[in-house]
Amino acid sequence: MLTMPDHLFDHATRVEAGDSRWQGRTSPDYWAFVSPFGGATAATILRALIEHPQRAGDPLALTVNYCAPIAEGPFDLDVRLIKANRSSQHWCVELTQGAEIATLATAVFAERRPSWSHQPAAFPQATPFAQVRPYPKTPAPWVKQYDLRFVEGCPDFRPGAKNENKTEPASAFTKLWIGDRVPRKIDALSLTAMSDAFFGRVFLARQELVPFGTVSLTTYFLADADDLADESITHLLAVADAKTFHKSYGDQNGELWSPSGRLLATTTQIAYFKA
């Protein structure tokens, strides 16, 4: 198993320290259609916060608004600590290229103190990781960085795969195992990226690729760094679904589970589509 900073993911999301202004660079390894994979952008923003000298506590909530495509090359991260108290911090990050803001993010960090603990959500049962066939490599660079093993809702984008006689939309639900293609221990950074690593729900519902882009992504971290260290895992079980597609926008809600049955993160996003 490769460790930082040799892993492609760590390379793709690395940042150079500044005071309030940090620098990053898009990675060809995590490229999507017209912009970097949104999960890599979100993880890069989170990394700038985690590595910030004023950071205290663990990530609790992250919202990333994708305002405009990020062009290949370098970008700046303007990082602002908005408010801090004894147990939490509120941050705002603007990712800029030249004078243009391409991505706007807010984050909350918190000292996770011991408390009453209760997990009402039920672990989605699944065929074990080792028994599921990996998703074949696809042309999109970022997809190649992940080991995707679909348990339910495996998309088939091959020409002719769509049943043209079927007029009813297909299910938008997916259950899959996901890990980095080159195994890497799951941390808050990879959780962030994986929370955007589901294929567009509209692709499943329509059984075809259509123009698509995530507009806003929110991830809640339900396990802290100690919890993730205890889990010590390189893949997780993920589920995602959609509730509605309407007037060019559709939603997605997802859960990221450790194989042991602990809910590590929940995520929601709203995305543009053309269909």
Add this chain to the structure above:
Amino acid sequence: MLTMPDHLFDHATRVEAGDSRWQGRTSPDYWAFVSPFGGATAATILRALIEHPQRAGDPLALTVNYCAPIAEGPFDLDVRLIKANRSSQHWCVELTQGAEIATLATAVFAERRPSWSHQPAAFPQATPFAQVRPYPKTPAPWVKQYDLRFVEGCPDFRPGAKNENKTEPASAFTKLWIGDRVPRKIDALSLTAMSDAFFGRVFLARQELVPFGTVSLTTYFLADADDLADESITHLLAVADAKTFHKSYGDQNGELWSPSGRLLATTTQIAYFKA
């Protein structure tokens, strides 16, 4: 039915126009424990955007981070249009009192163009609004502003209501009808407020009130102004649940439905609790 600006909700969430700096004021009618009801704060922020001369399109996504309690009295709203293109706008809003930022929000507005439409989510069946008993008035001012009619998961905070012999946590799921106590047509502003009008999930799971505060709230608007005008409703069916409570934070996910079966909004939040 009262119309703007005579309704208490419109009074509580009113703003005075500025260019980049707007003014608002907390309302005793929508007061919560130590701060205004978070839904009213979120709606006030959204109102400043909706009334902004540069605003185009309808609200699509709103994230509100509650950084610090808002003190009774006036506050400023620093409103910034971060990025705009032909079909969408990205905004950032800081709610300040003096030099302190109390609330940080981001919003996306979009022109909702016609598209393929599909709603996989199933309407949660419920006893009709008129047949459900209203929740009795409680001491918290903001709760009095709503007509809450619990179909499932009605909390009982009366002393002695908790079954002290029961060691298992109770369900965190709630299904209720909600409208403004003085009927007011549902619009994006009231959807925003109602997306924070569920009681803390931890109160239900533990069957008792504990120190609690929403940290971050995200709402997706799945119907635009035209859709809401077509619905022309004064109450909606709302469901909320929690997935986990751990190390002093718990999540909540919710759906807001029109009685006709249209999903109007989804909402998630992460909240602090002490237990």
